Structures are given as structure tokens and as C-alpha cells.
Amino acid sequence: MEILQVKDLKLYYKTLYGMAKAVDGVSFTVRKGETLGIAGESGCGKTTLGLGLVLRKPPMVWCGGQAFIEDTDLMNLDEKSMRKLRYEKISIIPQYAMDALNPTKKIRQIIQDLLKEHKQRYEEKQELLTERLTLINLNKKILDMYPIELSGGMRQRLVMVISTLLNPKLLISDEITSALDVSTQKTVIQTLYQMKKKGFMDSLIFITHDLSLLYQIADRVMIMYAGKVAEIGEIQDIVDNPLHPYTRALIGSLPRIGVRYHETKLKGIHGYPPNLLKIGPACRFKERCPMAFNKCEENPPIFRVNAQEVACWLYEEGERV
Amino acid sequence: MNFSRPKGRDCSEVIFLRKYLLKKILIYVLTFFFAATINWAIPRFMPGNPIHFLIARFATLPESAKVLQSYFTQAFGLDRPLMEQYVNFWRAFFKGDLGISIYLYPQPVLKVILRSLPYTVLLLLPAIIVSFVIGNRFGAFVARKKYLDNIALPIFYTLTAAPYFWFGILLAWLFGVVLKVFPIAGAYSFAMTPSFSWRFVSNYLYHWILPFSSLVLVMLGGWAIGMRNMIIYELEANYSRYMEALGSSQSLIRRYAYRNAILPQVTGLAIQLGTAVAGTLTTEIVFSYPGIGYILMQGILNQDYFLIQGCFLFIIVGVLIANFIVDILYLIIDPRIRKSYTGEI
Incomplete structure (x- = not known):
């Protein structure tokens, strides 16, 4: 069963030079209990997609x-219902989790206020909160402290519990491991895995640029390139048999x-991603693609090959999605 | 971090508080000493002789004027070497003696100042508090309301850039001369004597309105601009975005932002106090308001060393006390300052 169904979603940024098409016609689903990883290089629209599902603020427009x-x-919900839905149904651990808490309020106060906004009583959640704090190795005494009194790692774990x-x-979860060293990354991934196993949340979208991390936690992966889906599939399939030239290059x-x-020189991808302000009708990866041919002048639709979905003309014999 | 500390925490906080206060008090005492010294020296370096002004008022024969002159010079101790005068100044100061006013001879300076002090305090304190509260509220309200912001911001800039005396003259001209709704001089009508009767108080308030509003309006602009900028900054801060992503209402987010934005404003208050006092002095002069500023001006015009000294001493002490209060206030409202002094972060 699907928890989230995204269909042809377009999220642009309004700039002085025109619309920057950060997310341009993306479709995917997240199933119940599943972890979907979203990967891609910087500026490919991962964060915009994650944030756009929760909160769209100018200059981001739907x-x-x-x-x-x-x-x-x-996308078509009035602000009041959307506000209620946030946190209760769809929640986020932001990229900046380490300074996501107001430095001048006690942690207990922050949580109380957040719960009150959702008509929840802090007293009812207190036990649950203490229990979860213990799980992430934090003493409940931190509730009487200010966020500035905790270390960066503690703050991040705390935000994971609050969210x-x-x-x-x-x-x-939006790039939550990016600023951490390898051993802390591992702890965070483990915590996230534990949290999901214990039912803190049903499904998880894990946004990262680090494929090796994704391999540890994700069930399925979506590779994005320049605001579009390049490939979606089971993590094992993608790693063993990447179809899209971009996925291959990434791996x-x-x-x-x-x-x-x-x-041995590290294999990179030559060139740079296209300017999101000026996107032609051609395949977005064409300029950097080693396999480009004349068909690539046209933007490819998504083809289904076995269990994978891939946006590339090389797989034209596959079934169109 | 270990959690076995809370027992010792209260204790360490007390020690820290004592250390913090001692340090602050030491700084304030030093500041006072230097300020008082400078303020003792400056009038004495002015050209001219204060006794001449005094003698001129007696309008006597040239011979007796000479006698009077040497008598007064000796009486005020102005014939002594400067160093001795300086030592005498501190000696008298610790006895609570600020000397005799030359201009208002033979009234003691302390008496003159205490008589006019209430007028200044009752003008300045409400003006600072009212402008701080309204300015901050208004600035926070205007922030993020594009059209209102476009109208309000130029007004705030004009207000804050206006010199106190100029704005006072403007108000006095408009409401006193053109519209004739408010009196333009004095703290009460000439026919009145100060008392705690309703008649006097209402008359006093009637005279108080114009100088008070001119002070408030000029100070208000700066607070509003500062607050507007701070609120915009805080609403962009990560914690605001996180709260919004978790479905918090705008009112809660704004409340949090206001709480944080007010902190630098309080620092600004400490810095602004001196300017505010200077503003009051000039405003009092514009409105012939019998406060410290007005008699200070008289003192300067008549080269009354002791009166100038006394006025400045009171101003210095006032500003220092106010700064000290702000320092303490800051400790209470910002946990970051508190924690950083206790060495907890």
C-alpha cells in the first residue's frame, strides 16, 4: 500500500532571471513501512522535493x-489543514538539525509549545518522550537545559526524537549525515533504523548524496538528476545493475x-549539471552522457525495465510508464 | 557532559554571580572616577572668570568690586593651585558637598539640582520606556508586512535622524505657535507653585506632553528600525523554519522571534542611554523646562564651575546606574550570557 504518491510534481524557484526548475515533473511512490532513498548531486532538487512536500515558502512555488x-x-490543501497535517502525518528532520532549536528557550518549553500547537498535552507525551530520549542515549535532565548546552550530535539526536x-x-530526513564524521554517521543511521523499527514513523524518505550510506538503510532508491528522476528501483538492483548512464557514473x-x-584515476562525471533556468527540450544529461545519440535531443519518458524505472532512450524497448 | 552536577550548580551560580557583579562594579567605579575627573577639569579650562559674572550682578563701585572679587575668589577656593582644588573637590564630594553655586549664589549646588532632578527624571524615564516598548512593538509589527513596511521605514528613518532640539522646535512651533494647543515653555504655569494638588498635576502634565512626545518620537524611530531588522532576521533563522515545518502557527513563531530579537535591543538600550540623556538636555533647553539640562545650560553660560560639575556628576551617576541595571537585566533574559559566564558552555 502506498503512503505517498507523487505525480508529475513541479516545484520551481522564482528568481529575477526566471523560473529555476528545481523539481520538474517528478513522480514516485513511497510504500507503507518502506525507506525510500533519494540520491543525486548537489542542486539536483533533492532538498527542494523533500521540503516542498512539507512547506512551500517563497521563492519556492508549486x-x-x-x-x-x-x-x-x-499541493491543494488550505493552510490550516496543512498545518495540522505537518508533524502529525508528515514530519521532517531538516538539513540544519543541529541548530533547529531556539537557543534561548528551555528544551522542555520548546516541546511543550510544539505539542500545544497540535492540541496535544505535554503531560501525556512525557513518558514517551523520556523513553525515546533514553533510546538515543540522552538523559531526561536535558529537558531543563537550553539547546546551547548540548553538543551538536546531541542536538541532532534530540531533533530526531522531537520530529x-x-x-x-x-x-x-534531509541530508542529516552530511556534516558528520563517519562514525557519527553510522550512529545516526543506526538510530534512524531503530526508530523506524520501533514504529516512530511508518515510512521514511532518506535524502542524501552519499550512495554508500543509502545502501545501508534504503529499500528502494530514486536517483535524481537536474530536477528529474533518472532512475528508481530496489537498492540491490540499482547497485548490481544500474541502467541509467548517470547512475552508472555515480556508482x-x-x-x-x-x-x-x-x-587508478577516480572515475568522475565530466562537465557540470545544466543551468536550471535554461533547460531545453533535450535530455538533461545529454551533454555529459557517454552514450548520447540523436534520440537524446528529446527528453526521455520513463521506461520500465524489469522492476526498475529509468528515464533514458537506451531502454526504449521497455514499457512506457 | 555529566549529569551529577546539579547539586553543585546552584552554588557555582552564586559564586559566578558574585564574581560577575564585582567585576562590573569595579568597572563602573573606575568609569565614574575618570568621568568625574574630566568633568571637574573641563569647566576650569574654559576661558573667562566665573567671579566676574557674579560681581557684575552686584553693580558696585569699581573699588568695592575689587574687594568683592578677591573675597569671592578666596571663598570659592579658586585662588588655590589646581591640584589642591582637585583634592578638595573629592574631599567635599565624599562629604556629600557639591559646593555653592556661583550663578545662583548663595544656594548650594545639591539643593539646586535636587529641585530640578524630578523634572528631568519624570521626563526622561517615561520617554525611554514608552519609546522602547512602542518602538519595538511597532517595528516587529511592520516587519514582513511589505506595504506597511514601505511606508513606515522612511518615517522611522526620518525620526531617528532628526536632532532632538530640532524636532522639539518643530513640535513647539506646530502645536504651540500655529495650533496653540500646548504651552511651549516651562513645566507649569507661572501663576502656580509646585504641590500635589490635582490642579498642579494636570497643569504639569499639560506642559509635559510636548517635550515628552518630542523625545519619544525621536527615540522611537531607532528602536523600530532595529526591531524590524532583527525580526526579519529571526524569522529567517533555522529554528523558525523548523517550527513552521512542524506545523507551528505564525503567532508562536513570531513570539519566539520577538523574544530573541529583543535581546540586542536591550544592549542597544544601554548604549543609547547616554544619547537619550543628551537629547533630554537639549529638549529641556528648547522648552525652557526647569530640569537638569536647563540649569546646566545656565551654569555653562555663567561659567558656574560647581553647578556644571554637579549636573554632570548626577548625569554620570544616572547613566552608570541605568547601564548597570541593563547589565543585570541581560543576565536574566539571555541564558547564553548567563551560561557562558558560569563556564557551562
Whole structure:
């Protein structure tokens, strides 16, 4: 069963030079209990997509498409219902989790106020909160402290607990490991996994640029390129048999232990992603694609190959989605 | 971080508070000493002789004028070497003696100042508080309301850039001369004597309105601009965005933002106090308001060393006390300052 169904979603940024098409016609689903990883290089629209599902503020504008969470279209909801839906059904751990809390309020006060906004009583959630704090290795005494008194890692774990306190259907975790060292990354991933196993949230969208991390936690992966879906599939399939030239290049560019730069040059992807302000009708990856051919002058639709979905003309014999 | 500390925490907080206060008090005492010294020296370096002004008022024969001159010079101790005068000044100060006014001879300076002090305090304190509260509220209200902001911001800038005396003259001209609704001089009608009767108080308030509003309006602009900018900054801060993403209402987010935005404004208050006092002085002069500013001006015009000294001493003490209060206030409202002094973060 699907928890989230996104259909042809378009989220643009209004700039002085025109519309920057950060998310341009993206369709995917998140199933109940599943972890969907979203990967891609910087500026491909991952964060815009994650944030856009929760909160769209200028300059971000919605320019079409739908996103259903249990039959409710997030894109056509009045502000009041949307406000209620946030946190209760769809929640987010932001990229800036380390300073997501007001430095001059006690942590207990912040949580109380957040709960009050959703007509929940803090006293009822207190036990649950203490229990979850213990799970992430925080003493309940921190509730009487100010966020500035905690370390960055503690603050991030605390935000993970706060974000999931109302057991949302869907949790979006946006690049939460990017600023951490490898061992802390591992702890965060483990915590997230534990939280999901214990039912803090039903489904998880895990946004990252780190494919190797994704491999540890995701069930399915969506690879994005320049605001479009390049490929969606089970993580194992994508890693074993990447279809899209971009996915192949992305996996090929992962550094491996035991290989030194001067022995084998790290395979990268030459060139840069296209300017999101000026996108022609051609395939967005064409300029950088080693397999480009004349068909690529036209933007490819999505083809289904086995269980994978891929947006590339190379798989034209596959079934169109 | 260990959690076994809370027992010792109260204790460490007390020690810290004592250390903090001692340090602050030491700084304030030093400041006072230097300020008082400068303020003792400056009038004495002015050209001219204060005794001449005094003698001129007696209009006597040239011979007796000479006698009077040497008598007064000796009586005020102005014939002594400067160093001795300086030592005498501190000696008298610690006895609570600020000397005799030359201009208002033979009234003691302390008496003159205490008589006019209430007028200044009752003008300045409400003006600072009212402008701070209204300015901040208004600035916060205007922030993020595009059209209102476009209208209000130029007004705020004009207000804050206006010199106090100029704005006072403007108000006096408009409401006193053109519209003739408010009196333009004095703290009460000439026919009155100060008392706690309703008649006097209402008359006093009637005279108080114009100088008070001119002070409030000029100070208000600065607070409003500062608050507007701070609110915009705080609403863009990560914690605001996070709360919004978790479905918080605008009113809660704004409440949080206001709480944080007010902190630098309180610092600004400490910095602004001196300017505010200067503003009151000039405003009093414009409205011939019998406060410290007005007698200070008289003192300067008549080269009355002791009166100038006394006025400045009171101003210095006032500003220092106010700054001290703001320092303490800051400790209470910003946990970051508190925690950083206790060495907890």
C-alpha cells in the first residue's frame, strides 16, 4: 500500500532571471513501512522535493502536479489543514538539525509549545518522550537545559526524537549525515533504523548524496538528476545493475579503499549539471552522457525495465510508464 | 557532559554571580572616577572668570568690586593651585558637598539640582520606556508586512535622524505657535507653585506632553528600525523554519522571534542611554523646562564651575546606574550570557 504518491510534481524557484526548475515533473511512490532513498548531486532538487512536500515558502512555488498522502493532496490543501497535517502525518528532520532549536528557550518549553500547537498535552507525551530520549542515549535532565548546552550530535539526536514524537506516517530526513564524521554517521543511521523499527514513523524518505550510506538503510532508491528522476528501483538492483548512464557514473565515482589516486584515476562525471533556468527540450544529461545519440535531443519518458524505472532512450524497448 | 552536577550548580551560580557583579562594579567605579575627573577639569579650562559674572550682578563701585572679587575668589577656593582644588573637590564630594553655586549664589549646588532632578527624571524615564516598548512593538509589527513596511521605514528613518532640539522646535512651533494647543515653555504655569494638588498635576502634565512626545518620537524611530531588522532576521533563522515545518502557527513563531530579537535591543538600550540623556538636555533647553539640562545650560553660560560639575556628576551617576541595571537585566533574559559566564558552555 502506498503512503505517498507523487505525480508529475513541479516545484520551481522564482528568481529575477526566471523560473529555476528545481523539481520538474517528478513522480514516485513511497510504500507503507518502506525507506525510500533519494540520491543525486548537489542542486539536483533533492532538498527542494523533500521540503516542498512539507512547506512551500517563497521563492519556492508549486507549478503543477500532485502529492497524495492517504488521499489528501498536499499541493491543494488550505493552510490550516496543512498545518495540522505537518508533524502529525508528515514530519521532517531538516538539513540544519543541529541548530533547529531556539537557543534561548528551555528544551522542555520548546516541546511543550510544539505539542500545544497540535492540541496535544505535554503531560501525556512525557513518558514517551523520556523513553525515546533514553533510546538515543540522552538523559531526561536535558529537558531543563537550553539547546546551547548540548553538543551538536546531541542536538541532532534530540531533533530526531522531537520530529517523530507524534509518530508521523512519513518522515523526511534531509541530508542529516552530511556534516558528520563517519562514525557519527553510522550512529545516526543506526538510530534512524531503530526508530523506524520501533514504529516512530511508518515510512521514511532518506535524502542524501552519499550512495554508500543509502545502501545501508534504503529499500528502494530514486536517483535524481537536474530536477528529474533518472532512475528508481530496489537498492540491490540499482547497485548490481544500474541502467541509467548517470547512475552508472555515480556508482563508478564512489571512492574505494585500497585504490590510490595515482594508480587508478577516480572515475568522475565530466562537465557540470545544466543551468536550471535554461533547460531545453533535450535530455538533461545529454551533454555529459557517454552514450548520447540523436534520440537524446528529446527528453526521455520513463521506461520500465524489469522492476526498475529509468528515464533514458537506451531502454526504449521497455514499457512506457 | 555529566549529569551529577546539579547539586553543585546552584552554588557555582552564586559564586559566578558574585564574581560577575564585582567585576562590573569595579568597572563602573573606575568609569565614574575618570568621568568625574574630566568633568571637574573641563569647566576650569574654559576661558573667562566665573567671579566676574557674579560681581557684575552686584553693580558696585569699581573699588568695592575689587574687594568683592578677591573675597569671592578666596571663598570659592579658586585662588588655590589646581591640584589642591582637585583634592578638595573629592574631599567635599565624599562629604556629600557639591559646593555653592556661583550663578545662583548663595544656594548650594545639591539643593539646586535636587529641585530640578524630578523634572528631568519624570521626563526622561517615561520617554525611554514608552519609546522602547512602542518602538519595538511597532517595528516587529511592520516587519514582513511589505506595504506597511514601505511606508513606515522612511518615517522611522526620518525620526531617528532628526536632532532632538530640532524636532522639539518643530513640535513647539506646530502645536504651540500655529495650533496653540500646548504651552511651549516651562513645566507649569507661572501663576502656580509646585504641590500635589490635582490642579498642579494636570497643569504639569499639560506642559509635559510636548517635550515628552518630542523625545519619544525621536527615540522611537531607532528602536523600530532595529526591531524590524532583527525580526526579519529571526524569522529567517533555522529554528523558525523548523517550527513552521512542524506545523507551528505564525503567532508562536513570531513570539519566539520577538523574544530573541529583543535581546540586542536591550544592549542597544544601554548604549543609547547616554544619547537619550543628551537629547533630554537639549529638549529641556528648547522648552525652557526647569530640569537638569536647563540649569546646566545656565551654569555653562555663567561659567558656574560647581553647578556644571554637579549636573554632570548626577548625569554620570544616572547613566552608570541605568547601564548597570541593563547589565543585570541581560543576565536574566539571555541564558547564553548567563551560561557562558558560569563556564557551562
